[in-house]
Amino acid sequence: MTTVRLREPLKRLAGGRADHALEGATVAEVLAALERDQPALAGWILDERGRLRRHINVYVSGEPGGAETPVGPEDRVDVLPAISGGAR
Amino acid sequence: MTELLVGTKKGLFVLEGTPGEGFEVTARAFAGEPVEYAMRDPASGRILAAVTSAFYGPKLHHAEDAHGEWTQATGVELPEGGEQALERLWVIVAGEGGRLYMGGDPGVLFESADGGASWALVRSLWDHPTRPDWQPGGGGLCLHSIVPWPGEPDRLALAMSAVGVWLTDDGLETWRHGNEGLRPNYIPEDAEPGMTLCVHDLHRAAQRPERMFMQFHGGVYRSDDAGASWTGIGAGLPSDFGFPMVLDPADPDSAYVIPLEADMDRVTPGGRVRVYETRDAGETWTARGDGLPSEHAYLTILRQALDRAGSGSELELYFGTTSGAVFGSGDAGATWAPAAEHLPPVYSVRTA
Numbered sequence: 161m162t163t164v165r166l167r168e169p170l171k172r173l174a175g176g177r178a179d180h181a182l183e184g185a186t187v188a189e190v191l192a193a194l195e196r197d198q199p200a201l202a203g204w205i206l207d208e209r210g211r212l213r214r215h216i217n218v219y220v221s222g223e224p225g226g227a228e229t230p231v232g233p234e235d236r237v238d239v240l241p242a243i244s245g246g247a248r
Numbered sequence: 249m250t251e252l253l254v255g256t257k258k259g260l261f262v263l264e265g266t267p268g269e270g271f272e273v274t275a276r277a278f279a280g281e282p283v284e285y286a287m288r289d290p291a292s293g294r295i296l297a298a299v300t301s302a303f304y305g306p307k308l309h310h311a312e313d314a315h316g317e318w319t320q321a322t323g324v325e326l327p328e329g330g331e332q333a334l335e336r337l338w339v340i341v342a343g344e345g346g347r348l349y350m351g352g353d354p355g356v357l358f359e360s361a362d363g364g365a366s367w368a369l370v371r372s373l374w375d376h377p378t379r380p381d382w383q384p385g386g387g388g389l390c391l392h393s394i395v396p397w398p399g400e401p402d403r404l405a406l407a408m409s410a411v412g413v414w415l416t417d418d419g420l421e422t423w424r425h426g427n428e429g430l431r432p433n434y435i436p437e438d439a440e441p442g443m444t445l446c447v448h449d450l451h452r453a454a455q456r457p458e459r460m461f462m463q464f465h466g467g468v469y470r471s472d473d474a475g476a477s478w479t480g481i482g483a484g485l486p487s488d489f490g491f492p493m494v495l496d497p498a499d500p501d502s503a504y505v506i507p508l509e510a511d512m513d514r515v516t517p518g519g520r521v522r523v524y525e526t527r528d529a530g531e532t533w534t535a536r537g538d539g540l541p542s543e544h545a546y547l548t549i550l551r552q553a554l555d556r557a558g559s560g561s562e563l564e565l566y567f568g569t570t571s572g573a574v575f576g577s578g579d580a581g582a583t584w585a586p587a588a589e590h591l592p593p594v595y596s597v598r599t600a
Contacts, residue, residue: 169304200320204304207333208326215303241303 162190162231165238170205174198187218187237188227205239217242250557252576252587253295253314254568255283255596260297262314263587267564267578271587275314285339285552288600291346292363295600296321298337298350306337306352310364323367324350324358326374339552340364341394344401351391355382355408359420370420373406378443385409385446385465392551393450397457405450405460405475412445413462415475426475433466434511449493449551450475456500461530463493463505470503470530481530486517492554496563496580501529504536504556504581506549506567515546523565523581539584540575547571552596568594 161181171178180197184190188210195202207213211227218225219238231237252263252271260283265271277283278299286297295314300306308321326334335353343349348360350367356374358367382389390409397403402419405426413426425443432441446465453459461481462469466489468482482488487507496502503526508514516522522537541547547569554567563580572591577584 203307203325207305208328208330209333210329211333213303213305 161233163236164190164194165236167240170201170239173200173204185230186227187220187225187229187231188212190231190237191218191227191239215242216240250564250566250576251288251600252566252574253286253288253297253596253598253600254574254588254591254594255286255297255552256568256572256592256594257282258592259283260286260314261588261591263574265576265587267576268583268585270585271574271576273588277311277314277318278309283595284336285596285598287340287342287598289340289348289363290342294363296340296348296364298340300336306334308337308350308364308367319365321360321364321367323360323369326356326369335388336390338390338392339394341396343394343396343404344399347401349394349396349404351394351406351408353388353390354384355379355389355391355411357391357394357406357420372416372420373414373423376423381443382408382411383444387551393447395450395452395460397452398454400457403474405452407447407450407462409448410444410446410465412443412447413450413475426471427478428476429478429480430464430469431467431480432464448491451493451495451503453495453500453502454497459500459529461493461495461503463490465489466511468493468503468505468530481526484533485524486522489514490549491551492549492567494554494556494565496556496559498560498563499527502527503530504554504565506554508548514548516549519544519546521545521547521575523567523577523584525581536577536581537584538582539577547573550595552598553594555597555599557599564599566597566599568597570594 164180182190182193254261259279260277262275263271294310309318311318337352340350350358357370360367393407395405406414415426449463458474460471469478490507509517521540522535524533557564565577568574570593574587576587
Protein backbone atom coordinates (compact mmCIF):
# COMPACT_ATOMS: atom_id res chain seq x y z
CA MET A 161 0.00 0.00 0.00
CA THR A 162 1.06 3.61 -0.59
CA THR A 163 1.96 5.74 2.41
CA VAL A 164 0.41 9.22 2.64
CA ARG A 165 2.32 11.50 4.99
CA LEU A 166 0.57 14.50 6.58
CA ARG A 167 1.69 17.54 8.52
CA GLU A 168 -0.32 19.82 10.78
CA PRO A 169 -3.16 20.73 10.74
CA LEU A 170 -4.06 17.74 8.54
CA LYS A 171 -2.25 15.35 10.87
CA ARG A 172 -4.36 16.52 13.81
CA LEU A 173 -7.57 15.98 11.81
CA ALA A 174 -6.37 12.47 10.92
CA GLY A 175 -6.28 11.36 14.53
CA GLY A 176 -2.83 12.76 15.24
CA ARG A 177 -1.16 10.23 12.93
CA ALA A 178 1.24 11.39 10.18
CA ASP A 179 1.52 8.22 8.08
CA HIS A 180 -1.45 6.45 6.53
CA ALA A 181 -1.20 3.29 4.42
CA LEU A 182 -3.77 3.37 1.62
CA GLU A 183 -4.80 1.57 -1.56
CA GLY A 184 -4.89 3.33 -4.92
CA ALA A 185 -3.23 3.56 -8.30
CA THR A 186 -2.90 7.37 -8.45
CA VAL A 187 -2.44 10.26 -6.04
CA ALA A 188 -6.13 11.15 -6.43
CA GLU A 189 -7.16 7.60 -5.59
CA VAL A 190 -5.07 7.32 -2.43
CA LEU A 191 -6.22 10.77 -1.26
CA ALA A 192 -9.84 9.77 -1.84
CA ALA A 193 -9.13 6.62 0.19
CA LEU A 194 -7.60 8.80 2.90
CA GLU A 195 -10.79 10.88 3.09
CA ARG A 196 -12.89 7.73 3.41
CA ASP A 197 -10.61 6.42 6.14
CA GLN A 198 -10.42 9.78 7.95
CA PRO A 199 -13.75 11.59 7.41
CA ALA A 200 -12.60 14.68 9.34
CA LEU A 201 -10.25 15.38 6.40
CA ALA A 202 -13.11 15.56 3.89
CA GLY A 203 -12.88 18.79 1.95
CA TRP A 204 -9.45 19.79 3.26
CA ILE A 205 -7.20 18.34 0.52
CA LEU A 206 -9.69 17.63 -2.28
CA ASP A 207 -12.60 19.98 -3.01
CA GLU A 208 -16.18 18.96 -3.84
CA ARG A 209 -15.15 18.29 -7.43
CA GLY A 210 -12.54 15.81 -6.25
CA ARG A 211 -9.75 18.13 -7.38
CA LEU A 212 -6.63 18.91 -5.39
CA ARG A 213 -7.03 22.33 -3.78
CA ARG A 214 -5.11 25.05 -5.63
CA HIS A 215 -2.53 25.70 -2.94
CA ILE A 216 -1.87 22.10 -1.91
CA ASN A 217 1.29 20.45 -3.22
CA VAL A 218 1.90 16.72 -3.37
CA TYR A 219 5.24 14.98 -3.73
CA VAL A 220 5.53 11.32 -4.72
CA SER A 221 8.64 9.81 -3.14
CA GLY A 222 10.33 13.22 -3.20
CA GLU A 223 9.27 14.26 -6.72
CA PRO A 224 6.58 16.89 -7.42
CA GLY A 225 3.37 15.17 -8.43
CA GLY A 226 -0.25 15.83 -9.29
CA ALA A 227 -3.62 14.20 -8.92
CA GLU A 228 -3.02 11.78 -11.79
CA THR A 229 0.53 10.78 -10.87
CA PRO A 230 0.72 6.97 -10.61
CA VAL A 231 1.73 5.54 -7.24
CA GLY A 232 2.89 2.11 -6.14
CA PRO A 233 3.19 0.22 -2.88
CA GLU A 234 6.71 1.55 -2.22
CA ASP A 235 5.77 5.20 -2.74
CA ARG A 236 5.28 7.89 -0.13
CA VAL A 237 2.90 10.78 -0.92
CA ASP A 238 3.69 13.94 1.06
CA VAL A 239 0.83 16.47 1.28
CA LEU A 240 2.08 20.00 1.89
CA PRO A 241 0.75 23.57 1.85
CA ALA A 242 2.21 25.41 -1.15
CA ILE A 243 4.16 28.61 -0.56
CA SER A 244 1.91 30.20 -3.21
CA GLY A 245 -0.98 30.15 -0.75
CA GLY A 246 0.84 32.29 1.74
CA ALA A 247 0.40 35.51 -0.21
CA ARG A 248 -2.99 36.38 1.31
CA MET B 249 -20.22 45.98 28.09
CA THR B 250 -20.21 45.29 24.36
CA GLU B 251 -18.49 42.33 22.72
CA LEU B 252 -17.02 42.84 19.26
CA LEU B 253 -16.13 39.85 17.07
CA VAL B 254 -13.55 41.12 14.61
CA GLY B 255 -12.64 38.90 11.67
CA THR B 256 -9.21 39.74 10.27
CA LYS B 257 -6.68 38.53 7.74
CA LYS B 258 -4.80 36.84 10.59
CA GLY B 259 -7.41 35.44 12.90
CA LEU B 260 -10.48 36.23 14.97
CA PHE B 261 -10.15 38.87 17.68
CA VAL B 262 -12.65 39.36 20.50
CA LEU B 263 -12.82 42.89 21.92
CA GLU B 264 -14.77 43.80 25.03
CA GLY B 265 -15.47 47.25 26.37
CA THR B 266 -17.71 50.26 26.57
CA PRO B 267 -17.76 53.19 24.16
CA GLY B 268 -15.87 56.11 25.65
CA GLU B 269 -14.16 53.90 28.24
CA GLY B 270 -12.06 51.79 25.87
CA PHE B 271 -11.90 48.22 24.63
CA GLU B 272 -9.55 45.33 25.32
CA VAL B 273 -8.60 42.37 23.16
CA THR B 274 -9.78 39.43 25.27
CA ALA B 275 -9.20 36.55 22.83
CA ARG B 276 -7.60 35.59 19.54
CA ALA B 277 -8.50 32.42 17.66
CA PHE B 278 -7.43 30.89 14.33
CA ALA B 279 -4.08 32.67 14.51
CA GLY B 280 -2.67 33.26 11.05
CA GLU B 281 -5.84 32.20 9.25
CA PRO B 282 -8.18 34.56 7.37
CA VAL B 283 -11.42 34.87 9.34
CA GLU B 284 -13.76 36.51 6.89
CA TYR B 285 -16.82 36.64 9.12
CA ALA B 286 -17.73 35.87 12.72
CA MET B 287 -20.91 36.36 14.72
CA ARG B 288 -22.56 35.16 17.92
CA ASP B 289 -25.86 33.38 17.32
CA PRO B 290 -28.40 35.13 19.59
CA ALA B 291 -30.45 31.93 19.99
CA SER B 292 -27.75 29.40 20.90
CA GLY B 293 -25.12 31.82 22.20
CA ARG B 294 -22.46 30.15 20.04
CA ILE B 295 -19.77 32.00 18.17
CA LEU B 296 -19.64 31.04 14.49
CA ALA B 297 -16.44 31.81 12.57
CA ALA B 298 -15.95 31.46 8.82
CA VAL B 299 -12.30 30.65 8.14
CA THR B 300 -11.13 30.68 4.54
CA SER B 301 -7.75 29.02 4.51
CA ALA B 302 -5.81 29.66 1.32
CA PHE B 303 -4.70 26.05 1.52
CA TYR B 304 -7.62 24.04 2.82
CA GLY B 305 -10.67 26.00 1.58
CA PRO B 306 -13.54 27.61 3.45
CA LYS B 307 -14.63 26.05 6.74
CA LEU B 308 -17.15 27.11 9.37
CA HIS B 309 -16.33 26.51 13.04
CA HIS B 310 -18.39 27.06 16.18
CA ALA B 311 -17.59 27.37 19.89
CA GLU B 312 -19.30 28.44 23.07
CA ASP B 313 -16.59 31.04 23.62
CA ALA B 314 -13.49 32.06 21.70
CA HIS B 315 -11.13 30.51 24.28
CA GLY B 316 -12.89 27.16 24.09
CA GLU B 317 -12.93 24.16 21.81
CA TRP B 318 -13.87 24.88 18.21
CA THR B 319 -15.86 22.34 16.21
CA GLN B 320 -16.10 22.26 12.42
CA ALA B 321 -19.69 22.57 11.20
CA THR B 322 -21.01 19.95 8.80
CA GLY B 323 -22.79 20.34 5.49
CA VAL B 324 -20.90 23.47 4.43
CA GLU B 325 -20.13 22.22 0.94
CA LEU B 326 -21.49 22.02 -2.56
CA PRO B 327 -22.81 18.79 -4.08
CA GLU B 328 -19.94 16.37 -4.69
CA GLY B 329 -18.87 15.61 -8.21
CA GLY B 330 -20.15 18.89 -9.68
CA GLU B 331 -18.28 21.54 -11.62
CA GLN B 332 -17.97 24.04 -8.78
CA ALA B 333 -16.40 24.20 -5.33
CA LEU B 334 -17.26 26.44 -2.41
CA GLU B 335 -14.88 29.41 -2.54
CA ARG B 336 -15.71 31.67 0.41
CA LEU B 337 -18.23 32.23 3.20
CA TRP B 338 -19.42 35.83 3.33
CA VAL B 339 -22.16 36.27 5.91
CA ILE B 340 -24.20 34.53 8.61
CA VAL B 341 -27.53 35.99 9.74
CA ALA B 342 -30.01 34.94 12.41
CA GLY B 343 -33.51 34.57 11.02
CA GLU B 344 -36.89 33.94 12.56
CA GLY B 345 -37.48 30.99 14.88
CA GLY B 346 -33.84 30.42 15.72
CA ARG B 347 -32.86 29.56 12.13
CA LEU B 348 -29.53 30.67 10.73
CA TYR B 349 -28.73 31.55 7.14
CA MET B 350 -25.28 31.71 5.58
CA GLY B 351 -24.24 33.12 2.22
CA GLY B 352 -21.16 32.32 0.20
CA ASP B 353 -19.40 32.17 -3.13
CA PRO B 354 -20.44 30.93 -5.76
CA GLY B 355 -23.82 32.54 -5.02
CA VAL B 356 -24.92 29.96 -2.47
CA LEU B 357 -27.26 30.03 0.52
CA PHE B 358 -27.14 27.55 3.41
CA GLU B 359 -29.58 27.20 6.32
CA SER B 360 -29.21 25.68 9.78
CA ALA B 361 -31.84 24.68 12.31
CA ASP B 362 -29.43 23.64 15.08
CA GLY B 363 -27.50 26.78 15.91
CA GLY B 364 -24.95 26.38 13.14
CA ALA B 365 -23.70 22.86 13.92
CA SER B 366 -25.05 21.45 10.65
CA TRP B 367 -26.09 23.15 7.43
CA ALA B 368 -28.03 22.35 4.28
CA LEU B 369 -27.62 23.94 0.87
CA VAL B 370 -30.78 25.77 -0.26
CA ARG B 371 -31.39 23.88 -3.49
CA SER B 372 -34.04 26.26 -4.86
CA LEU B 373 -31.36 28.93 -5.29
CA TRP B 374 -28.60 26.51 -6.27
CA ASP B 375 -30.81 25.04 -9.01
CA HIS B 376 -32.25 28.38 -10.16
CA PRO B 377 -32.63 28.26 -13.95
CA THR B 378 -30.91 31.64 -14.42
CA ARG B 379 -27.73 30.55 -12.58
CA PRO B 380 -25.72 29.93 -15.78
CA ASP B 381 -26.08 33.66 -16.51
CA TRP B 382 -24.87 34.86 -13.10
CA GLN B 383 -21.72 37.00 -13.26
CA PRO B 384 -19.31 37.53 -10.35
CA GLY B 385 -18.20 40.92 -9.03
CA GLY B 386 -14.68 41.82 -8.00
CA GLY B 387 -15.02 39.76 -4.83
CA GLY B 388 -16.36 36.73 -6.64
CA LEU B 389 -19.96 35.54 -6.97
CA CYS B 390 -20.69 36.42 -3.39
CA LEU B 391 -23.99 36.15 -1.57
CA HIS B 392 -23.25 38.79 1.06
CA SER B 393 -26.59 40.11 2.33
CA ILE B 394 -29.38 38.08 3.94
CA VAL B 395 -32.35 40.08 5.22
CA PRO B 396 -35.12 38.37 7.21
CA TRP B 397 -38.56 39.93 7.72
CA PRO B 398 -39.38 40.31 11.43
CA GLY B 399 -42.25 38.01 12.39
CA GLU B 400 -42.59 36.45 8.92
CA PRO B 401 -40.27 33.45 8.59
CA ASP B 402 -41.28 32.71 4.99
CA ARG B 403 -40.08 36.08 3.72
CA LEU B 404 -36.42 36.74 3.01
CA ALA B 405 -34.38 39.06 0.81
CA LEU B 406 -30.89 38.32 -0.49
CA ALA B 407 -28.30 40.32 -2.37
CA MET B 408 -25.43 39.04 -4.45
CA SER B 409 -22.58 40.57 -6.38
CA ALA B 410 -23.29 40.88 -9.17
CA VAL B 411 -26.72 39.29 -9.47
CA GLY B 412 -28.86 41.89 -7.70
CA VAL B 413 -31.63 41.44 -5.15
CA TRP B 414 -33.61 38.24 -4.74
CA LEU B 415 -36.87 37.93 -2.83
CA THR B 416 -38.85 34.97 -1.53
CA ASP B 417 -42.26 34.96 0.18
CA ASP B 418 -42.75 31.20 0.40
CA GLY B 419 -40.06 29.93 2.71
CA LEU B 420 -37.20 29.69 0.16
CA GLU B 421 -39.26 27.71 -2.39
CA THR B 422 -39.27 30.28 -5.18
CA TRP B 423 -37.25 33.43 -5.91
CA ARG B 424 -37.88 36.60 -7.88
CA HIS B 425 -35.76 39.63 -8.63
CA GLY B 426 -36.20 43.00 -6.93
CA ASN B 427 -34.13 45.28 -9.13
CA GLU B 428 -36.46 47.84 -10.71
CA GLY B 429 -34.93 51.30 -10.58
CA LEU B 430 -31.31 50.28 -10.08
CA ARG B 431 -29.08 52.10 -12.59
CA PRO B 432 -25.47 50.90 -12.72
CA ASN B 433 -22.89 53.50 -13.72
CA TYR B 434 -20.46 50.78 -14.83
CA ILE B 435 -22.28 50.15 -18.12
CA PRO B 436 -23.33 52.62 -20.86
CA GLU B 437 -26.47 54.63 -20.04
CA ASP B 438 -28.38 53.09 -22.91
CA ALA B 439 -27.34 49.52 -22.11
CA GLU B 440 -29.69 47.09 -20.42
CA PRO B 441 -28.06 45.86 -17.19
CA GLY B 442 -29.97 42.60 -17.10
CA MET B 443 -28.96 40.71 -13.98
CA THR B 444 -25.44 42.13 -13.71
CA LEU B 445 -26.25 44.31 -10.70
CA CYS B 446 -23.53 44.77 -8.11
CA VAL B 447 -25.30 45.29 -4.80
CA HIS B 448 -22.83 45.94 -1.98
CA ASP B 449 -25.08 45.78 1.11
CA LEU B 450 -28.78 45.45 1.88
CA HIS B 451 -30.80 46.19 5.04
CA ARG B 452 -34.41 46.33 6.21
CA ALA B 453 -36.00 48.86 8.57
CA ALA B 454 -37.09 46.84 11.61
CA GLN B 455 -40.17 48.92 12.43
CA ARG B 456 -41.28 49.29 8.81
CA PRO B 457 -40.22 46.05 7.13
CA GLU B 458 -41.37 46.99 3.63
CA ARG B 459 -38.70 49.71 3.69
CA MET B 460 -35.20 48.67 2.69
CA PHE B 461 -31.93 50.50 2.11
CA MET B 462 -29.09 49.51 -0.21
CA GLN B 463 -25.49 50.49 -0.84
CA PHE B 464 -24.88 49.79 -4.51
CA HIS B 465 -21.67 49.76 -6.58
CA GLY B 466 -22.12 53.48 -7.20
CA GLY B 467 -25.44 54.56 -5.71
CA VAL B 468 -27.38 54.47 -2.46
CA TYR B 469 -31.02 53.41 -2.79
CA ARG B 470 -34.24 53.05 -0.80
CA SER B 471 -37.21 50.78 -1.42
CA ASP B 472 -40.64 51.32 0.14
CA ASP B 473 -42.22 48.27 -1.47
CA ALA B 474 -40.25 45.43 0.13
CA GLY B 475 -37.46 45.51 -2.40
CA ALA B 476 -39.51 45.37 -5.59
CA SER B 477 -38.34 48.80 -6.78
CA TRP B 478 -35.68 51.29 -5.79
CA THR B 479 -35.13 55.07 -5.65
CA GLY B 480 -31.72 56.71 -5.57
CA ILE B 481 -30.96 58.62 -2.36
CA GLY B 482 -27.24 59.24 -2.79
CA ALA B 483 -27.44 62.98 -3.49
CA GLY B 484 -25.72 64.89 -0.73
CA LEU B 485 -23.03 62.30 -0.08
CA PRO B 486 -19.40 63.10 -1.01
CA SER B 487 -19.43 59.84 -2.98
CA ASP B 488 -22.13 57.28 -3.59
CA PHE B 489 -19.55 54.46 -3.68
CA GLY B 490 -18.99 52.40 -0.58
CA PHE B 491 -19.61 49.02 0.93
CA PRO B 492 -21.25 48.67 4.37
CA MET B 493 -24.43 50.19 5.72
CA VAL B 494 -26.37 49.94 9.00
CA LEU B 495 -29.76 51.17 10.19
CA ASP B 496 -31.04 52.28 13.59
CA PRO B 497 -33.74 49.71 14.42
CA ALA B 498 -35.69 52.36 16.31
CA ASP B 499 -35.98 54.69 13.30
CA PRO B 500 -37.22 53.49 9.89
CA ASP B 501 -35.98 56.74 8.32
CA SER B 502 -32.37 56.11 9.39
CA ALA B 503 -29.31 54.79 7.61
CA TYR B 504 -25.55 55.09 8.01
CA VAL B 505 -22.99 54.67 5.22
CA ILE B 506 -19.22 55.16 4.91
CA PRO B 507 -18.49 56.64 1.49
CA LEU B 508 -15.26 55.81 -0.31
CA GLU B 509 -13.76 58.04 -2.98
CA ALA B 510 -14.72 55.97 -6.02
CA ASP B 511 -14.75 52.54 -7.62
CA MET B 512 -11.16 53.08 -8.79
CA ASP B 513 -9.96 54.68 -5.53
CA ARG B 514 -11.48 52.84 -2.60
CA VAL B 515 -10.34 55.08 0.27
CA THR B 516 -12.07 57.60 2.50
CA PRO B 517 -12.65 60.79 0.45
CA GLY B 518 -10.21 63.66 0.85
CA GLY B 519 -8.19 61.80 3.46
CA ARG B 520 -11.01 62.27 6.02
CA VAL B 521 -12.85 59.42 7.73
CA ARG B 522 -16.53 60.22 8.13
CA VAL B 523 -19.68 58.22 8.60
CA TYR B 524 -22.78 59.73 6.98
CA GLU B 525 -26.18 59.56 8.64
CA THR B 526 -29.66 60.18 7.34
CA ARG B 527 -32.72 60.55 9.57
CA ASP B 528 -35.13 61.47 6.77
CA ALA B 529 -34.92 58.33 4.62
CA GLY B 530 -32.15 59.71 2.43
CA GLU B 531 -33.43 63.24 1.73
CA THR B 532 -30.38 64.67 3.52
CA TRP B 533 -27.13 63.31 4.89
CA THR B 534 -25.03 64.55 7.82
CA ALA B 535 -21.30 63.86 8.26
CA ARG B 536 -20.35 62.24 11.57
CA GLY B 537 -16.63 62.39 12.18
CA ASP B 538 -15.93 63.83 15.63
CA GLY B 539 -13.04 61.73 16.91
CA LEU B 540 -12.28 60.03 13.59
CA PRO B 541 -9.05 60.68 11.62
CA SER B 542 -9.50 63.86 9.62
CA GLU B 543 -6.21 64.43 7.85
CA HIS B 544 -4.23 62.20 5.47
CA ALA B 545 -6.37 59.23 6.46
CA TYR B 546 -6.94 57.04 3.41
CA LEU B 547 -8.78 54.11 4.91
CA THR B 548 -10.78 51.28 3.36
CA ILE B 549 -13.79 49.83 5.13
CA LEU B 550 -14.96 46.49 3.74
CA ARG B 551 -18.49 45.20 3.24
CA GLN B 552 -18.93 43.37 6.55
CA ALA B 553 -16.85 45.73 8.68
CA LEU B 554 -19.62 47.98 10.07
CA ASP B 555 -22.18 46.99 12.69
CA ARG B 556 -24.37 48.40 15.42
CA ALA B 557 -25.58 47.51 18.90
CA GLY B 558 -28.60 48.93 20.70
CA SER B 559 -30.94 51.47 19.14
CA GLY B 560 -32.28 54.97 19.43
CA SER B 561 -30.40 57.17 21.89
CA GLU B 562 -28.32 54.14 22.92
CA LEU B 563 -27.27 53.21 19.40
CA GLU B 564 -23.64 52.08 19.27
CA LEU B 565 -21.73 51.95 15.96
CA TYR B 566 -18.47 50.13 15.19
CA PHE B 567 -16.38 49.80 12.05
CA GLY B 568 -13.01 48.30 11.17
CA THR B 569 -10.48 49.22 8.50
CA THR B 570 -8.07 47.32 6.30
CA SER B 571 -5.30 49.23 8.11
CA GLY B 572 -6.21 47.34 11.28
CA ALA B 573 -8.14 49.92 13.30
CA VAL B 574 -11.59 49.57 14.87
CA PHE B 575 -13.54 52.71 15.77
CA GLY B 576 -16.61 52.91 17.99
CA SER B 577 -19.35 55.37 18.88
CA GLY B 578 -21.70 55.11 21.85
CA ASP B 579 -23.90 58.04 20.87
CA ALA B 580 -25.30 57.13 17.44
CA GLY B 581 -22.26 58.43 15.60
CA ALA B 582 -21.98 61.87 17.21
CA THR B 583 -18.54 61.10 18.70
CA TRP B 584 -16.02 58.34 18.01
CA ALA B 585 -12.99 56.75 19.64
CA PRO B 586 -10.61 53.94 18.65
CA ALA B 587 -11.47 50.51 20.05
CA ALA B 588 -8.30 48.95 18.57
CA GLU B 589 -5.54 50.43 16.44
CA HIS B 590 -3.08 47.73 15.43
CA LEU B 591 -5.00 44.64 14.37
CA PRO B 592 -4.41 42.83 11.07
CA PRO B 593 -6.56 44.03 8.15
CA VAL B 594 -10.18 43.92 9.33
CA TYR B 595 -12.61 41.90 7.23
CA SER B 596 -15.68 41.95 9.49
CA VAL B 597 -17.02 43.47 12.69
CA ARG B 598 -20.07 42.09 14.46
CA THR B 599 -21.44 43.05 17.88
CA ALA B 600 -22.80 40.64 20.46
